[in-house]
Amino acid sequence: MSKKFTSLHFVGAGGIGMSALAQMSAAQGIVTTGSDRAAASPENARIFNALKAQEVRIFPQDGSVYDEVTPDALVYSTAIEEDNPDFAKAPAGTxxxxRSDALKYLVESVQTENMIAVAGTCGKTSVTSQLAEALYHLGAEPGVICGGLVNAFVSDSLAGNFRAGAGKIFVVEADESDKSLLNYTADTAVILNIGTDHYPKDVLAEVFRQFIRNTRRNIVLASSVLAAVGTEVCTGKNVLVFRDSTDPVPADYPCIELDSYHAGCGGAFCAFDSHPESAMRAPGPPACARR
Incomplete structure (x- = not known):
């Protein structure tokens, strides 16, 4: 995308994905505004307060934004109807x-040494959040954009689903449902699993093959994913496999064996390669058992 945007208006800025993009836009020095039907709802106050703290101006979703601002473009999701007032009252030609194209534009503008893109049919938000928080506690000062709120990054001025970081590492939740993971180039690709939630398995396998081709250096993927995409597409990449199936793994690929795993509403436990010291516990929401 060759056009440089100096101002963007986000229609539906309070959504978990759109609010992350709006924060990313503001962090890149773009004049950023947003609107949302639920802007006055108390349950959304924390996200909107964080947006305002980052100088994202929030307007009612009635087209009144154009009384004060003429944005270069309107960012929207498929949840926005065609008769939305922000569409209907926009200056002609806007x-x-x-949102997938906005993500592409903003990600391409990030200056980082290692862009890590986390993909998979399920678990993307959790792993993106866990990876970003682990890197943060290791002192790596990562940036992140994801579809969840990372505990370490929640504050009065940050909603928790975006952090600019210090430039060396940036972690992106990469979505296969709309194939937007193919819109940008990562340094490291992580593919957690392959399922049929959005596409038949053979179609998704080809999407993941292209994702791997687009990746510059490193591939981390499940053994079931490797079986689906094949080894040829990984040629020339640094590959690390973690076993989630009985599919064979080539002897020259490092493979992490998962010895024990169990999960429930109280959290998850796993141990790797028969080393007790590698065991990991991840807490879960205690209230989920009472739903």
């Missing part, structure tokens, strides 16, 4: 940018 381009629209789907």
């Amino acid at each position: 381009p629209r940018l789907h």
